[in-house]
Amino acid sequence: MCLGVPGKVIEVRDSVAVVDFWGVRKEVRLDIVDENVVPGDYILNHVGFAIRRIPPESIAETLALYEMLLAQEGDDLMSLDVRSEIEASS
Amino acid sequence: MSELQFRDPKLARSMAATLDRLVRETGRKIAVMHVCGSHEQAIAKYGLRSLFPKSLEVIMGPGCPVCVTDVPEVDESVLIAAQGARIATFGDMLKVPGSVKSLADAQASGAKIDIVYSPQQAVEIARSTKEEVVLFATGFETTAVATAAVILDNPPPNFSVLSVHKYIPPVMEIIAEMPESRIEGFLAAGHAATITGSAVFEPFVERHKIPVVIAGFEPNDIMAGLVELVELIRAKTPHVVNMFPRCVTLEGNLAAQKQLWRVFRPMGGRWRGIAHVPNGNLRLRDEFAHLDARKRFPIDLTSLWDYAPPALAGQCICGDIMAGIRNPNDCRLFNRECVPENPVGACMVSNEGTCKIWHLYGGVPDLEASA
Ligand code: SF4
Numbered sequence: 001m002c003l004g005v006p007g008k009v010i011e012v013r014d015s016v017a018v019v020d021f022w023g024v025r026k027e028v029r030l031d032i033v034d035e036n037v038v039p040g041d042y043i044l045n046h047v048g049f050a051i052r053r054i055p056p057e058s059i060a061e062t063l064a065l066y067e068m069l070l071a072q073e074g075d076d077l078m079s080l081d082v083r084s085e086i087e088a089s090s
Numbered sequence: 091m092s093e094l095q096f097r098d099p100k101l102a103r104s105m106a107a108t109l110d111r112l113v114r115e116t117g118r119k120i121a122v123m124h125v126c127g128s129h130e131q132a133i134a135k136y137g138l139r140s141l142f143p144k145s146l147e148v149i150m151g152p153g154c155p156v157c158v159t160d161v162p163e164v165d166e167s168v169l170i171a172a173q174g175a176r177i178a179t180f181g182d183m184l185k186v187p188g189s190v191k192s193l194a195d196a197q198a199s200g201a202k203i204d205i206v207y208s209p210q211q212a213v214e215i216a217r218s219t220k221e222e223v224v225l226f227a228t229g230f231e232t233t234a235v236a237t238a239a240v241i242l243d244n245p246p247p248n249f250s251v252l253s254v255h256k257y258i259p260p261v262m263e264i265i266a267e268m269p270e271s272r273i274e275g276f277l278a279a280g281h282a283a284t285i286t287g288s289a290v291f292e293p294f295v296e297r298h299k300i301p302v303v304i305a306g307f308e309p310n311d312i313m314a315g316l317v318e319l320v321e322l323i324r325a326k327t328p329h330v331v332n333m334f335p336r337c338v339t340l341e342g343n344l345a346a347q348k349q350l351w352r353v354f355r356p357m358g359g360r361w362r363g364i365a366h367v368p369n370g371n372l373r374l375r376d377e378f379a380h381l382d383a384r385k386r387f388p389i390d391l392t393s394l395w396d397y398a399p400p401a402l403a404g405q406c407i408c409g410d411i412m413a414g415i416r417n418p419n420d421c422r423l424f425n426r427e428c429v430p431e432n433p434v435g436a437c438m439v440s441n442e443g444t445c446k447i448w449h450l451y452g453g454v455p456d457l458e459a460s461a
Contacts, residue, residue, distance in 0.1 A: 010219025029210060032236065032345065034346065037444070049236045051281065052337060057336075076135065077446075078128065078132065088208075
């Protein structure tokens with residue numbers, strides 16, 4: 001899916017970050033992202049890789065969109081995609 | 091239900107009115123294409139088509155990577171699995187039909203298939219076993235950079251990659267050049283352009299005089315993107331316009347592009363049901379031949395020719411749907427023989443496939459509803 005999922009960086013070890021996605025913590029690789037990522041930053045995750053560091057001024061807006069999607073029940077495709085990306089263990 | 095979820099329904103209405111005025115001013119029917127499963131999901135989910143003017147057709151093109159994975163590419167994975175290697179791939183790939191078998195069929199007859207969520211997981215599986223592990227790598231450039239990253243990170247010797255990654259810009263050229271194509275503008279997907287940058291579309295716009303607008307995924311992002319796109323069409327000013335600057339820059343993610351092109355080279359190849367797309371496939375460069383499953387395993391596609399293809403497959407019109415020539419309702423099998431539980435074609439398999447999206451959201455929302 002091309003949506004990707006935003007999460008908050010908790011810890012950075014070399015090229016791997018521990019990222020919190022609505023309470024689910026996962027390791028995300030930082031090889032692709034073109035900016036320095038530090039704890040407290042938000043990144044956009046796609047298949048276990050950060051593809052972008054979300055600019056601080058866009059964080060609230062980005063999170064709000066995903067919260068709206070996550071609030072959907074049942075087999076809504078967008079929220080399913082987001083949820084499965086969050087739940088997939090890495 | 092849908093309208094309640096708009097963050098700003100008033101803005102949506104006003105953009106719909108602007109869109110209507112702009113299309114009217116052109117005095118003709120206009121067709122535009124987006125190339126992203128998430129855009130189609132949002133359009134279907136929020137019933138956006140009921141807000142579009144009747145003379146504006148918004149078509150989903152080849153924006154579903156699973157759907158454009160060609161039949162012989164699935165065959166390659168099935169033949170490698172038959173040699174005892176473990177195939178690691180994204181869940182959506184399992185049911186995608188090959189000429190005789192899907193990976194799910196192969197699994198039923200004993201092949202070892204691991205569903206992974208990330209290319210990184212495939213490497214971890216390889217590290218945990220002595221068996222050969224082959225990442226059946228699907229997806230567009232955004233996913234291909236992840237595959238490139240694991241290839242550059244010293245994977246273990248029993249790991250290899252069957253790359254069927256696809257690169258979007260060349261397929262837009264093919265669609266623009268199809269004689270039956272009515273597409274006058276493209277809505278490009280935000281996150282793919284995160285990697286490539288908006289500038290990647292400049293040569294396309296230059297050559298075809300067709301505008302490209304990069305848009306986000308919220309209903310109002312899509313509405314705003316369409317307003318901009320139709321305005322560019324109306325004013326006959328084909329440009330690239332980036333309406334998703336919070337994610338997309340002009341030059342994109344240069345570090346990721348460097349990795350992508352270090353590992354992959356563009357090669358011509360078929361996109362399922364659509365056409366041969368020059369430079370549309372991403373294959374491993376010779377430098378990485380030792381990680382290329384095509385070099386490591388003998389693959390004899392002719393060995394499948396003795397078997398008859400599944401009976402209904404010939405009636406699937408996925409390719410025409412992705413080229414924007416027809417829609418799922420034109421398929422005799424849609425919602426009859428072909429449903430997500432028992433898909434005939436790839437567009438019914440993936441959450442990003444047009445047929446599956448239309449099936450789940452009830453097809454085209456009633457166009458009369460907003461009149
Ligand atoms: S409904 Fe099924 S058979 Fe028809 S075009 Fe879609 S995927 Fe192919």
